[in-house]
Amino acid sequence: MSTVTYLGMPPFPQAAEVSTKDERLRGNLRHATHTIRDKRATAVAELADWPELRSAGARIKDHTLRHLDHYLEQLEEAVTAAGGTVHWAADAEEANRIVTRLVRDTGEREVVKVKSMATQEIGLNEALERAGIAACETDLAELIVQLGDDHPSHILVPAIHRNRGEIREIFRTRMGHWGRAAPEGLTDDPADLAEAARLHLREKFLNAKVGVSGANFMVAESGTLVVVESEGNGRMCLSLPETLISVVGIEKIVPTWRDLEVFLQLLPRSSTAERMNPYTSMWTGTTEGDGPRHFHLVLLDNGRTDILADQVGRQTLRCIRCSACLNVCPVYERAGGHAYGSPYPGPIGAILTPQLDSMATGLDASLPYASSLCGACYEVCPVAIDIPEVLVHLRERVVQGGTVTVRGQRTTVKPARGHAAERAAMRAAAWTFDHPGVLRAGERLASRARRMVPHRVPGPGRAWTDTRDLPALPPESFRDWWRRTRGPGRDAAQSRGGADGREGAAG
DSSP states (O other), X not given: XXXXXXXXXXXXHHHHHHHTTOHHHHHHHHHHHHHHHHHHHHHHHTOTTHHHHHHXXXXXXXXXXXXXXXHHHHHHHHHHHTTOEEXXXXXXXXXXXXXXXXXXXXXXXXXXXXXXXXXXXHTHHHHHHHTTOEEEEOSHHHHHHHHTTOOOOOSSOTTTTOOHHHHHHHHHHHHHHHSSOOOTTOOSOHHHHHHHHHHHHHHHHHHOSEEEEOOSEEETTTTEEEEEESSSHXXXXXXXXXXXEEEEEGGGEESOHHHHHHHHHHHHHHHTOOSSOSEEEEEESOBTTBSOSEEEEEEEOTTHHHHHTOTTXXXXXXXXXXXXXXXXXXXXXXXXXXXXOSSSOHHHHHHHHHHHTTTOSHHHXXXXXXXXXXXXXXXXXXXXXXXXXXXXXXXXXXXXXXXXEETTEEEEEOOOTTOHHHHHHHHHHHHXXXXXXXXXXXXXXXXXXXXXOOSSOOGGGHHHHTSSOOOOOOSSOHHHHHHHHHSHHHHHHHHTTOTTOHHHHHO
């Protein structure tokens, strides 16, 4: 099963209740997300064909997912022909077992890592640690998170919740435990912090025999893997070690180099607001005298084929991990990434984590509600994932239960606890809408009793009305208004030359 959620994490409402009270966290998030999204908007506006690129990206992803079996087999053949070895991992446990064995076979007890969402998803660092192997993160933000015994809170900038003073203290007190210590007299100046990280990591790069990475894309026709990044640490991890192990979700595949061109335009502008990434590293198998001598590709399922079986939820697999949805989400901006209890925070995490976990925990059942359904996430998504649609779809599963696919088997899941009142309300609403006479009578009764409706709801609904008023009821229903102003009687009056009729006015 998936290990995507952090152990001991409470449901989203409880976690968010704590994080929203942290004024420093909210200040850090507000400044960072507003800065990133403003820059992104400028970068996207430079391309007149951005809507067409977005549509092309969605179409390529949908086509690939429909024929995923074919392209994965093509990729395996191409990687093998180029000198690499392909491993298939059904779940997190199997992937961790494969990687641990491959590292042990080298005789090494330390690996350097490129920032990778897939390895965070499966808990690879923890699995390697249990096997006596140290996994050293080399992305600057991931290094900060690792040294601080922390969890990432953002897909693009995992240490977005930390300020310079906190980072200085982490480097000063923790860097020496992992390797080269921070320089004496370290300040919180960004250049000094970056230099301390560079000196620490350079030592790691030059001694590393094993590198571990993910990949942003895999090209089926050639077996090429692609990593895009901004610091150059990825290039070091991908080229210096003797053995390279890449753990990649099966949905990261694209059919051809021509398809890759579309995503290399979409991703940098949506993530870092750059026209192109400073470092775009590509490798195909192994080459004598150039780069690693041994290359292993671990293709990770871990719930992805179950998501693929869901006609509404499968669009989640289009995601290219740009984080644009996080930067516009009002819920994420206030609650922060840790409240989502997963390596995948924000709107994409609210739909991806529950599906990977098959709604197995209370946290999973709460995440589809971690949204205002404002639609801002859909508007900025470079591959047009309708996140609000998937959220509503998952909320229905939480409340009603139903048939889903779990590890390839059709399974009936029960409704989550705590939603009995919502379930009853939805059933009552469905019955009412199926009986127009009852609906009409209810609307008229509500209109006549509108002065008696309170501004606050007692009982379970109190939490909702603590921060908003109930909408005022109109004096008449829409149906009655339409019948009075547009109904058959109105048309007859107009034809007789009534005060508002066209013929009467013309006469």
